[in-house]
Amino acid sequence: MIWNEKFECMSRAEMRKWQGKKLIETVERVYHNVPFYRKKMQNLNLMPNDINGISDLNKLPFTTKQDLRDNYPYGLFTVPLSEIVRVHASSGTTGKPTVVGYTRRDLSTWSEVVARTLYSAEVKKNDFIQVAYGYGLFTGGLGLHYGSEKVGATVIPISGGNTKKQIQIMQDFGSTVIACTPSYSLYLSEAIEEMGLSPKELNLKIAILGAEPWTEKMREEIEERLSLRTVDIYGLSEVIGPGVACECEYQTGLHINEDHFIPEIIDPATLKTLPAGEKGELVFTTVTKEGLPLLRYRTRDLTELNYKKCECGRTLVRMNKCTGRSDDMLIIRGVNVFPSQIESVLLEMSETTPHYQLIIDRINNLDVLEILVEVQDQFFSDEIRKLEILTKKIEHNLYSTLNINAKVKLVEPKTIKRSEGKAKRVIDKRSL
Incomplete structure (x- = not known):
């Protein structure tokens, strides 16, 4: 199913021409409306007329999350505040949030x-979509809300949390689609089970999952436990929110809406653009946004791009599932570790x-990694020997993947705190 055939099935040559035109604009x-960008370009001896098309993209300066914080709250807006009709902000846990603004046209684009x-x-x-992403400054809830209305689906704007209410609404309202984080969908599956319900008693058939990285194995787990099909959606508030990219029915990567968001892959160490197919950090330039257009925004997400035409008929470039982030990569005893590997x-x-x-802690000047692991009910035992054997097995498997030793601590089922938003996977005591 294709929503906008003109752009989703556009030839590569036509797309590059469109992107080039919008990039120049x-x-x-x-340059003329944002002092930050004017200074950045002047420092590179770069003028707007030096950009003549998409091939000149790599001449432009990068933008980082820190740049948005340094220009907090409205310093990167390109229109008067009287033209901004909505403001959102990132859910950052440290420092100032990153603020994004939308004009009426931006909301239509979104x-x-x-x-x-x-x-x-x-x-x-004819679908009923239960939006369990947070509403408010976070872009997830309202982004899915208005997109769902544009499709014509019936929106149930329940927001995040209140799990028993979520399940009651699923039952009473006949929800066919749930939109939430992957970790919360697992939490929901546990709560459904604890309430003595079977997922097959519900009408759910699709889960739109995003806002945190998740693996194919987690996909299998969610689909089995909730008896539905999962779809990976990708977005970030700085670029627009949800809707930057999403899987189609073939699930061979996430189609990027590249007529609005031009993607690049760079080496995060050298900042050089990498050829198609190579893994690196994802960078976006927004070319249709009015309120907060961004040049070469470094997402810190690690992935690769595939420009081949998809079986679904779309020619939009596809990004693979993000394998981690260049800024939440853990360096433990000189080894790079991503939580997704674990x-x-x-x-x-x-x-x-x-x-x-x-x-992660530092004891006697040595980094120490401990991993709390929940055991399935049927494998949790009072027999110390059995638990020791399982601990050693997990430690061996982790070492084979990570190439460092980690101390595994087995914990009883449902003892690790569940999240109704993004899961908190890492506690790094070294920085305290």
């Missing part, structure tokens, strides 16, 4: 790209659940 606008992603996930006019190991094992927590 965007550069002209930010609804359009979310509608595309939902349509590619096969959400239709999750993959645990999900390969039938004895463990997808719930875990990493605790």
Whole structure:
């Protein structure tokens, strides 16, 4: 199912021409309206007329999350505040939030790209979509809300949390689609089970999951436990919110709405642009936004791009699932570690659940990694010997993947705190 055939099936040559035209307009606008970008470009001896098309993209300066914080709250807006009709902010846990502003046209664009992603996930006019992302400054709830309305689906704006109420609404309202984080969908599956319900008693058929990284093994777990099909949606508030990219029915990568958001992959160390197919950090330039257009925004997400035409008929470039982030990569005793690697190991094992927590500390000047791992009910035992054998097995499997030793501590089922938003996977005591 294709929502906007003109752009979603545009030839590569036509897309590059469109992107080039919109890029030139965007550069002209930010140079003359945003002192931050004007200074950045002047420092590179760069003028707007030096950008003549998409091939000149790599001449432009990068933008980082810190740049948005340094210009808090409205310093990067390109229009007068009287033209901003809505403001959102990131859910950052440290420092100032990153503030984003939308004009009326931006909100229309946002609804359009979310509608595309939902349509590619096969959400239709007769669906009831329960939006369990947070409403408010976080972009997840309202982004999915307006995109769902544009598709014509019936929106149930329940927001996050209040799990028993969520399940009651699913039962009473006949929800066919749930939109939330992957970790919360697992939490819901546990709560449904504890209430003595079977997922097959519900009408749910699709879960739109995003806002945190998740693995294919976690997908299998969620689909089995909730008896539905999962769809990976990608977005970030700085770029627009949800709707930047989404899987289609073939699930061979997430189609990026590249007529609005031009993607690049760079080496996070050298900042050089990498060829198609190579893994690196994802960078976006927004070319249709009015309120807060961004040049070469460093997402810190690690992935690769695939420009081949998809079986679904879309020619939009696809990004693979993000394997981690260049800024939440853990360096432990000189080894690079991503939480997603640990999750993959645990999900390969039938004895463990997808719930875990990493605790990193520094003892006697040596980094120590401890991993709390929940054990499945049927494998948790009072026999110390059995638990010791399982601990050693997990430690061995982790070492094979990470190439460092980690201390595994087994904990009883449902003892690791559940999250109704993004899961808190890492506690790094070294920085305290």
